[in-house]
Amino acid sequence: MQAMNPVEQVNILIVDDEPRNLAVLESILDHPGYRLVRATTGDDALLALMADEFALLVLDVQMPGMSGFELAKMIKDRRKTARIPIIFLTAFYHEDQQVLEAYGSGAVDFLHKPVNPPVLKSKVAVFAELHRKERELERANRRLLELNASLDRRVEERTAELQASEARLREADRRKDEFLATLAHELRNPLAPVRNAIHFLKLRGPGTNDVQWASDIIERQVSLMSRLIDELMDVSRISQGRIELRRERALLDDVLADAVETMQPQIDGAGHKLSVLHPPGKLAVDADRARLAQVFMNILSNAAKYTDPGGQIEVRVVRDGAQAVVSFRDNGIGIAPHRLESVFDMFSQEEPALTRSRGGLGIGLSLTRKLVELHGGTVTAASEGAGKGSVFTVRLPLAEASSEPEPEAPQAEPGVPAGTLRILVADDNTDAAETLAILLESLGHSVRQVHDGEAAVQAAGEFDAELVLLDIGMPRVNGYDACRRIREQPGGAGRTVVAVTGWGQPQDLERSRAAGFDEHVVKPIDIDRLLQLIASRLEGSASDRP
Structure with a gap:
């Protein structure tokens, strides 16, 4: 058999200076849902009200020392007890003014003795149930506040977790981009001397069929690897919205x-x-x-x-x-x-x-x-x-129609520019420096090569270089600082300084511009790009002549 839920008890304070009247009230209000507390004076009633929470006060009007009206006014003036409903009981008939006074002091009803038990029971039941509902509502509000506080804490915790996760993802993405840039740099560096050597062989003129065949293969593979590196970096740039x-x-x-x-x-x-x-x-x-x-x-x-x-x-x-x-x-x-x-x-x-x-x-x-x-x-x-x-x-x-004739694309292949330059090649990769120097010498230029940034600064002044091909990552002094120091030398502002490096991210180009480089070329440098740099410098030198 299913057990019945116990009735929640509410406290009811009954106040009367006559013990027999209290006994009558207790017998009338005897109910498992009520906890009856008795008091025989106003002072005792006040002490009880301060000590506990009551759903209702059943109060005799005529009491020695402190009347029910006086007690009611004191109860109404106290924050804790101001809202307690009061049912007044009296054996005397009062004038209308007294009744109004009773209601004005907090009464919800005014009953005459002897009390009609069903009427009293009914009225008390109403206020007891109202009190229970108020308690339930307060508990529900407290529970709702607790749930909201718990939800707020969980939201804060989840937000912190998401922020930490986002920070980890950003850091992982940054490390990935950094790794890709470093990987591209490290892969481009060994390609540079290979391509330089191929350009040198081609400039020397036709060799044996075997040499030509091997040269073509190497050049194709270098181009393929360069393209793979560029694609890898392009995907990284596009994913970051930096292209x-x-x-x-x-x-x-x-x-x-x-x-x-x-x-x-x-x-x-x-x-x-x-x-x-x-x-x-x-x-x-x-x-x-x-x-x-x-x-x-x-x-x-x-x-x-x-x-x-x-x-x-x-x-x-x-x-x-x-x-x-x-x-x-x-x-x-x-x-x-x-x-x-x-x-x-x-x-x-x-x-x-x-x-x-x-x-x-x-x-x-x-x-x-x-x-x-x-x-x-x-x-x-x-x-x-x-x-x-x-x-x-x-x-x-499709582009919108234009009335202007389409420009003809230039068909001429770039040739070797006429004239010679003093060119400084600075690269800590010895193979890259030597092959590029040999290639430039085969084109008729006077070339000096060094392998660290400090030597590059010194050689630029001593050699009076017109064109400086400067690597970025070098010992002693990096390429950025070397470029700044070269610019500070007498005649340094007139030199053409080109960064030739494996670093090719947008921020690398920005740093190059800030350091004073004229151009930024990513390794392995293409022969056509190299010839353009030389031609541009030669044209600039010619325009400077009186």
């Missing part, structure tokens, strides 16, 4: 020609046949020409890589309303349906790592999507399944 497009009005045919020219050796090396189909009219886009060419290069590289030797690659350009659509179709290994979207994820590879034979870091297509989206376009992949080739489609908004 900016240098937009200009460009013909889509020219951008695509840039990409094809760069990728043709890889496509030819795999024995693929490439066909490019253009629309009759010229389509112009508002784009960063170099970055958009990078997009097309990545897709062409992907097609060449995942198509077996002797494959077919078709590039088709069409206009679709206000958009240019460039599709790249191949008959390669294809893409499984469930992989069509994930191929654009970072480090995604179509082949398992242990069986992969086609190379790459799996970041090219991820970078491609990010760059296309920065141009306001989209890129999608489609395939009928494994072994059935794939199609990558790039959609780009």
Whole structure:
């Protein structure tokens, strides 16, 4: 049998100077839900009220020493007891004025003796239940306050946890970026002397077929590794929102020609046949020409890589309303349906790592999507399944029509500039310094090489260098401080100082500018870029002559 819940007791104070009247009240109000407390004087009643909490006061009016009215007024004036309801009991009939006085002193009812038990019971029951409800409400309010306080504490704890987690993620992201920048620097440094040596061999003129064959292979692999490093850094920059497009009005045919020219050796090396189909009219886009060419290069590289030797690659350009659509179709290994979207994820590879034979870091297509989206376009992949080739489609908004004729792209290849310079090469990587010095000497320049920052500062003044190719990370004095000190020398402001370094993050370029460098070139330096630097210095020297 289910046990009944006990009735919550409430305190009721009964006050009467006659013990027999108190006994009568106790018999009438005998109930398991009431705890009856008796008092025979006003003073005793006040002591009881101060000691405990009461739901109701049943108070005789006529008492010696302190009447019920006087006690009621004292109760009303005290904060703790002001709200206690009072039922007055009297054996005498009072004038209306006295009744009003009773109600004014806190009475909720006025009953005459002898008391009608059912009436008294009913009235007491009402106030006892009201008191219980008030208690329940107070407990509920306290519980609600406790819950709110607990929730506030939990929110504060959770907020602190999230802030700590966010701080850890920011720190991990910072360390990742720092690691990638350091990795790029360390990988670029050994590539520099390799590329310098290749440029030197090519400048010496044609050698044996074996030497030419080996040189071509090394140059392709250096270019490939440089491109992989650049892609890795580009993804990091885009994820941080630190890449900016240098937009200009460009013909889509020219951008695509840039990409094809760069990728043709890889496509030819795999024995693929490439066909490019253009629309009759010229389509112009508002784009960063170099970055958009990078997009097309990545897709062409992907097609060449995942198509077996002797494959077919078709590039088709069409206009679709206000958009240019460039599709790249191949008959390669294809893409499984469930992989069509994930191929654009970072480090995604179509082949398992242990069986992969086609190379790459799996970041090219991820970078491609990010760059296309920065141009306001989209890129999608489609395939009928494994072994059935794939199609990558790039959609780009067309530039607004212009009445001005499109500028013709310069066709002339950069040549070796006429004239000689005094060039200082400073690099703690001995191989990099020596190969770059030999390359420059083969071009007819007078070259001095040093391997630390202090020696660079001294040699710049003694040698009166016109062009200083200065590494950043060097012993004794770093490249930034060395550049500042070179600028402070007599004639230092007239020297062309170029940072040639493996550090290529935006903050590295900013530090270079602040230190006084004229240019910032990332290793391995390309021969065309080197010739541009020399030509620019030669032109500046010529303009300074009287």
